[in-house]
Amino acid sequence: MNPAKKKRLQAKGWHIGTVSEFLNLTPEESVYIELKLTLSRNLQERRQQKNLTQTQLARVVKSSQSRIAKMEAGDPSVSLDLLIRSLLALGTSRKEIGKMVG
Amino acid sequence: MNPAKKKRLQAKGWHIGTVSEFLNLTPEESVYIELKLTLSRNLQERRQQKNLTQTQLARVVKSSQSRIAKMEAGDPSVSLDLLIRSLLALGTSRKEIGKMVG
């Protein structure tokens, strides 16, 4: 945000801050969420790279289309476990996943 | 195992193989389990490095001593989520965790 606009907003009583601040997230919580989002994006890219539909991926992961969609959408109801097991099922190596994480 | 012993065992009807084979684990399942074990070990090392007892770490992570013990023991009842959140709570960076994974 440009400084002028920021000042105008603050003059009117608005507070400017990060999403983490707004949600009262600790740094670790932020990192944890960002990590899941990173894996989400990579999962979607990998799936599309292989020209698989969510339904097809669901079959290889033994899950369901709706859960794949939620994974890729970064839905909070999906665990790191499922994300990583899905990446592995797509043939992603530990080394590659390590790169995403680190 | 040395070849001679292997041959002797096979002569007596024993089968030699990997743990994965014995448990009928797919390669992805093996990788997934090994990944958890890697994080387990790293968690224990990190905790000991900081001279924390399991009880003290449990407080930081908002868990319990028994769950920390199970994590470090590689108990199958603990998720990747908890392992990674614990590592983060110990101040481990994404980059460091990435190194463990990759």
Add this chain to the structure above:
DNA sequence: TTGTTTTATGTCAAAAATGACATATATTAT
């Protein structure tokens, strides 16, 4: 030794994650 602290293991009710399903909304092809 005996006491003290730390870690391991088992159990369980509560909480979170899961697959399945219905169905809405996009996207693409004809």
Add this chain to the structure above:
DNA sequence: ATAATATATGTCATTTTTGACATAAAACAA
């Protein structure tokens, strides 16, 4: 346009994971 395919979103019963607790076993000190 409209049919077909793909993705998004909501709900829910079942399964898995969780923290808490008890207690056993191990490590360590006095």
